[in-house]
Amino acid sequence: MDEFLIGVLSNIGLMSLLALSAWLLLVVGEISFGQQAFFALGAYAAGIATALYGWPLPLGLFAGVVVGALAGFAVAIPTMRLTGLAFAIATLAFAELMRLLLQLWVFQREVDGERLGPNAVEGFRGVRWVYDHDLSALGYLGVIWGIVVVVLAALFLCERSRIGLACRAVGADAELAEAQGLPAARLKILVATVAGGLAALGGGLYVHLATYVEPQHFSIMLGVHALAYGLIGGLGTALGPILGVVLDIGLLEALQEIARYRMIVFGGAVAVLLILRPRGLLDEALVRRLTRGKP
Amino acid sequence: MLRVGDVVTAYGQLEALKGVSVAAESGKITCLLGPNGAGKTTLMMTVTGLLKPKRGSIAFEGQELVGLSPSEIVARGVALVPENRLVFPDMSVRENLEAGAYLRRKPAEIAADLDRMFERFPRLKERAGQSAGTLSGGEQQMLAVARALMSRPRLLLMDEPSLGLAPLIVEEIFRIVAELNRDGTSIFLVEQNAHMALKVAHHFYLIEQGRVTFSGSPGQLAEDEVIQRAYLGSKRG
Amino acid sequence: MLDLIQNTIDGVMIGGAYALLALGFTLTFGVMRRLNLAFGAIVLCGLYAGAAAHQALGWGLLGSIAATLAVAVAAGLYVERLCFRALAESASIAAMVSSFAIWMQLEEIAALLMPRRTYAYPALSEARPWEWAGLSLRPDQLAMAAVALGAMAALGWTLRRTRFGLAARAVATAPLAARLAGIEPARIGSAMFLLACGLGGLAGALIAAVDSQVTIKFGMWAMLKGLVAMTLGGIGSIPGAVIGGLALGVIESNAQWYLGAEWRDIVAYGLLFAVLYWRRGRERPWTNS
Ligand SMILES: Nc1ncnc2c1ncn2[C@@H]1O[C@H](COP(=O)(O)OP(=O)(O)OP(=O)(O)O)[C@@H](O)[C@H]1O
Ligand SMILES: [Mg+2]
Numbered sequence: 109m110d111e112f113l114i115g116v117l118s119n120i121g122l123m124s125l126l127a128l129s130a131w132l133l134l135v136v137g138e139i140s141f142g143q144q145a146f147f148a149l150g151a152y153a154a155g156i157a158t159a160l161y162g163w164p165l166p167l168g169l170f171a172g173v174v175v176g177a178l179a180g181f182a183v184a185i186p187t188m189r190l191t192g193l194a195f196a197i198a199t200l201a202f203a204e205l206m207r208l209l210l211q212l213w214v215f216q217r218e219v220d221g222e223r224l225g226p227n228a229v230e231g232f233r234g235v236r237w238v239y240d241h242d243l244s245a246l247g248y249l250g251v252i253w254g255i256v257v258v259v260l261a262a263l264f265l266c267e268r269s270r271i272g273l274a275c276r277a278v279g280a281d282a283e284l285a286e287a288q289g290l291p292a293a294r295l296k297i298l299v300a301t302v303a304g305g306l307a308a309l310g311g312g313l314y315v316h317l318a319t320y321v322e323p324q325h326f327s328i329m330l331g332v333h334a335l336a337y338g339l340i341g342g343l344g345t346a347l348g349p350i351l352g353v354v355l356d357i358g359l360l361e362a363l364q365e366i367a368r369y370r371m372i373v374f375g376g377a378v379a380v381l382l383i384l385r386p387r388g389l390l391d392e393a394l395v396r397r398l399t400r401g402k403p
Numbered sequence: 404m405l406r407v408g409d410v411v412t413a414y415g416q417l418e419a420l421k422g423v424s425v426a427a428e429s430g431k432i433t434c435l436l437g438p439n440g441a442g443k444t445t446l447m448m449t450v451t452g453l454l455k456p457k458r459g460s461i462a463f464e465g466q467e468l469v470g471l472s473p474s475e476i477v478a479r480g481v482a483l484v485p486e487n488r489l490v491f492p493d494m495s496v497r498e499n500l501e502a503g504a505y506l507r508r509k510p511a512e513i514a515a516d517l518d519r520m521f522e523r524f525p526r527l528k529e530r531a532g533q534s535a536g537t538l539s540g541g542e543q544q545m546l547a548v549a550r551a552l553m554s555r556p557r558l559l560l561m562d563e564p565s566l567g568l569a570p571l572i573v574e575e576i577f578r579i580v581a582e583l584n585r586d587g588t589s590i591f592l593v594e595q596n597a598h599m600a601l602k603v604a605h606h607f608y609l610i611e612q613g614r615v616t617f618s619g620s621p622g623q624l625a626e627d628e629v630i631q632r633a634y635l636g637s638k639r640g
Numbered sequence: 641m642l643d644l645i646q647n648t649i650d651g652v653m654i655g656g657a658y659a660l661l662a663l664g665f666t667l668t669f670g671v672m673r674r675l676n677l678a679f680g681a682i683v684l685c686g687l688y689a690g691a692a693a694h695q696a697l698g699w700g701l702l703g704s705i706a707a708t709l710a711v712a713v714a715a716g717l718y719v720e721r722l723c724f725r726a727l728a729e730s731a732s733i734a735a736m737v738s739s740f741a742i743w744m745q746l747e748e749i750a751a752l753l754m755p756r757r758t759y760a761y762p763a764l765s766e767a768r769p770w771e772w773a774g775l776s777l778r779p780d781q782l783a784m785a786a787v788a789l790g791a792m793a794a795l796g797w798t799l800r801r802t803r804f805g806l807a808a809r810a811v812a813t814a815p816l817a818a819r820l821a822g823i824e825p826a827r828i829g830s831a832m833f834l835l836a837c838g839l840g841g842l843a844g845a846l847i848a849a850v851d852s853q854v855t856i857k858f859g860m861w862a863m864l865k866g867l868v869a870m871t872l873g874g875i876g877s878i879p880g881a882v883i884g885g886l887a888l889g890v891i892e893s894n895a896q897w898y899l900g901a902e903w904r905d906i907v908a909y910g911l912l913f914a915v916l917y918w919r920r921g922r923e924r925p926w927t928n929s
Contacts (some may be wrong), residue, residue: 375745386731477822508820
């Protein structure tokens with residue numbers, strides 16, 4: 109496979125995890141402008157674990173997920189009562205805070221005669237585990253997509269479980285769901301925790317692919333993109349956000365000739381798409397029609 | 404004056420009106436009685452253009468209303484006093500009334516009507532500058548009626564004006580209904596309070612589960628039975 | 641003490657412009673219950689048009705401001721038609737995401753047409769600062785605050801005293817009852833949307849004229865400032881937007897002075913988060929004033 113294609117596919121896999129994270133919250137009816145913060149936390153935590161303390165990659169990724177999930181949980185507690193725009197802006201405020209603090213944060217250690225670690229606006233360089241362990245680009249692509257597939261499988265199982273149904277009910281009408289005895293607030297906290305972990309997983313994979321990150325990578329632009337992917341691809345299934353990522357990154361990276369006009373074309377196309385399908389390509393109605401008859 | 408013919412209105416799959424035909428005569432008070440969920444509000448919303456019927460016709464003074472927007476229907480002289488009053492809580496009583504006259508363009512006439520409303524509803528006059536959200540339930544109901552009248556309707560639709568009000572206030576509301584009618588406004592009244600409604604109505608309908616089950620004048624049916632059916636529906640099932 | 645006063649004066653000046661940006665969000669949110677993420681990009685388009693008129697045609701301050709307002713309203717019309725009117729009432733998330741896509745689109749168009757990093761915008765005033773008892777006051781900032789105040793007063797008058805304002809408030813507080821009175825929420829919403837874009841354009845023009853320049857980053861900056869200011873004062877409240885704008889200005893200038901530039905936004909966002917938590921994010925209705 110050529111290098112360019114591997115790069116694009118790797119990116120799609122990483123962004124899919126972030127998009128899934130935003131999508132999960134959309135399913136329970138909340139808009140988050142701030143999932144990029146957990147992506148950043150995952151990147152920093154996993155990078156510190158492997159590059160500064162010599163942990164193996166799987167353990168590093170796991171550390172990132174734990175940090176992301178804990179942060180997701182911690183943010184969900186105070187914001188759980190907020191709804192609609194207030195919740196969205198609270199997540200935005202948190203993410204911007206995170207980014208600005210990372211711009212100040214210096215945490216460096218001597219590793220093999222080299223100072224490594226987060227260095228304020230300079231970012232965090234030298235996360236080289238993948239290269240030091242001779243993992244090829246193709247191999248790492250396999251790791252990324254292996255993880256994406258596992259995550260998707262888990263989400264599909266959840267979708268059919270009681271928790272999945274409860275989440276859909278809360279997303280459709282939180283008050284009604286609450287009246288029917290569903291613990292809407294607790295479900296939302298749970299989902300926010302999982303979403304934090306998922307985004308962090310994406311971030312951990314990202315930093316090991318790129319070998320460095322800078323705080324400015326994690327601006328609101330990244331978060332709103334992640335949110336948009338779910339709505340473009342469709343809210344009806346976990347494949348929706350992935351379709352959204354594929355359409356944006358895949359199609360338009362592939363068509364390099366129009367890259368300069370990319371957002372002019374893509375932005376307009378998205379607007380028209382949302383007129384025709386306000387809940388995305390793979391929306392709930394379509395998914396229900398496609399899966400009808402199956403258990 | 405108003406002729407509703409075989410109207411079907413649905414919320415998604417659920418048909419709330421299953422072919423309803425009713426009529427309101429000019430200068431009269433017509434009542435529609437029925438239990439909760441019978442489709443009374445749905446009919447009011449359909450007549451005023453807030454809901455689109457799946458089929459059927461609604462003629463007002465010979466002109467078809469189906470397909471017109473709510474604002475066009477108000478402009479033609481049909482106004483609704485909505486269920487639960489729905490005043491503009493953050494606006495003053497006076498502003499609520501001015502909003503009712505939104506489609507009218509002559510400030511002098513509007514001002515004159517405003518004075519007339521304050522004459523008819525002295526309690527609103529005392530509270531003209533107060534925000535509507537702070538009024539009592541009865542006062543809010545008066546305000547909702549006055550607001551609808553500000554559009555100078557020839558036909559006034561009222562959706563359960565007695566809902567949740569104390570008996571004394573209910574009597575006052577019905578006194579106003581009779582008065583308005585005497586002054587020339589035709590009225591189509593939706594109620595569950597059969598006892599009061601039958602006192603003022605010239606003609607009444609019973610609606611149950613989206614279908615009209617009786618049409619006649621008060622006295623044609625024993626009040627007990629009307630009350631029974633207006634509250635609980637027939638004992639069909 | 642002197643520093644505090646000076647910072648507060650500076651903060652109130654810029655806060656007036658923030659308040660206009662916040663009002664831009666509040667007006668559309670109040671009537672349409674929707675968030676226009678393209679707001680900053682719309683303002684940016686206006687500013688680029690003003691800068692282009694200045695550079696290519698030699699237009700002065702008033703001409704550039706007029707061009708800014710005209711193009712901001714035109715871009716607003718485009719966004720309103722494509723992202724808001726064309727979508728069903730229930731599709732508020734779709735409208736928001738759609739306006740985000742158009743934000744990207746407008747910004748790219750602007751960057752393609754005018755690729756430099758910065759463009760000159762006619763200055764508001766080149767007069768030297770006034771000094772008094774150790775305090776200084778920039779005339780251009782004072783002019784900015786005065787115009788912003790005037791615009792807010794005009795807006796308040798429009799909402800309280802005109803038929804359009806009455807209808808807008810009716811739609812914002814009880815849309816169903818408004819329709820029964822013959823008011824058409826969609827039309828009022830569109831008009832409000834354009835009015836908001838005009839206000840945003842004015843705010844942008846004032847800020848650009850004080851800085852004498854505009855950069856491509858302005859769109860994002862204006863959007864964040866507007867959102868933060870609106871939320872600080874209470875989402876959806878008109879007086880709240882004004883208070884939030886002024887508060888944000890004062891907080892920023894003091895934080896910058898006492899803690900350093902890098903802490904300025906941290907303090908603002910931290911406070912925003914705290915305010916949301918404290919108020920439980922209650923959305924306040926449009927109030928009368
Ligand atoms: N927005 C809606 N969506 C779905 N179903 C609805 C909606 N509004 C009403 N219905 C259903 O339509 C039927 C008729 O309702 P409607 O409100 O017209 O009854 P009603 O006669 O006014 O009752 P009430 O006396 O309680 O006001 C009911 O079964 C109700 O559940
Ligand atoms: Mg009803």
